[in-house]
Amino acid sequence: MKHALARRHLARDGSVLYDNPRALLLCLFRSDRAPCQEDGRLSEPILDRCVPDCGNIVRTDRHAVGLRERAKELEIEASHVPGPLAQRGLAAAQKLREQADEHERTRFTYEEASS
Numbered sequence: 001m002k003h004a005l006a007r008r009h010l011a012r013d014g015s016v017l018y019d020n021p022r023a024l025l026l027c028l029f030r031s032d033r034a035p036c037q038e039d040g041r042l043s044e045p046i047l048d049r050c051v052p053d054c055g056n057i058v059r060t061d062r063h064a065v066g067l068r069e070r071a072k073e074l075e076i077e078a079s080h081v082p083g084p085l086a087q088r089g090l091a092a093a094q095k096l097r098e099q100a101d102e103h104e105r106t107r108f109t110y111e112e113a114s115s
């Protein structure tokens with residue numbers, strides 16, 4: 001699904017979509033299930049506190065590609081640093097790959113969502 005098309009489709013019920021390029025995702029914000037908020041009463045997400053397993057996360061294919069690219073970068077960096085730092089980088093890369101895999105498993109096209 002193209003990024004702009006995804007935005008239009010996902011926001012069709014009046015929900016507000018927030019772009020969070022740093023976290024490689026879109027936030028389909030619903031305040032009643034927003035772990036980035038401490039009391040759940042704010043009217044918008046706190047993007048720099050985004051939680052990786054939040055149910056408001058939506059990704060496009062482009063985000064998944066970005067996740068894999070970032071994972072590759074982390075693996076390259078890990079090959080140049082000592083043990084514990086390398087392990088941390090490799091673990092972070094693995095999490096990004098898992099997020100990309102999850103997207104691949106659950107992705108749908110605009111046509112599929114519209115039928």
Ligand code: SF4
Nearest residue numbers: 027036045050051054
């Ligand atoms: S945790 Fe992330 S995806 Fe979830 S509501 Fe907050 S900013 Fe949006």
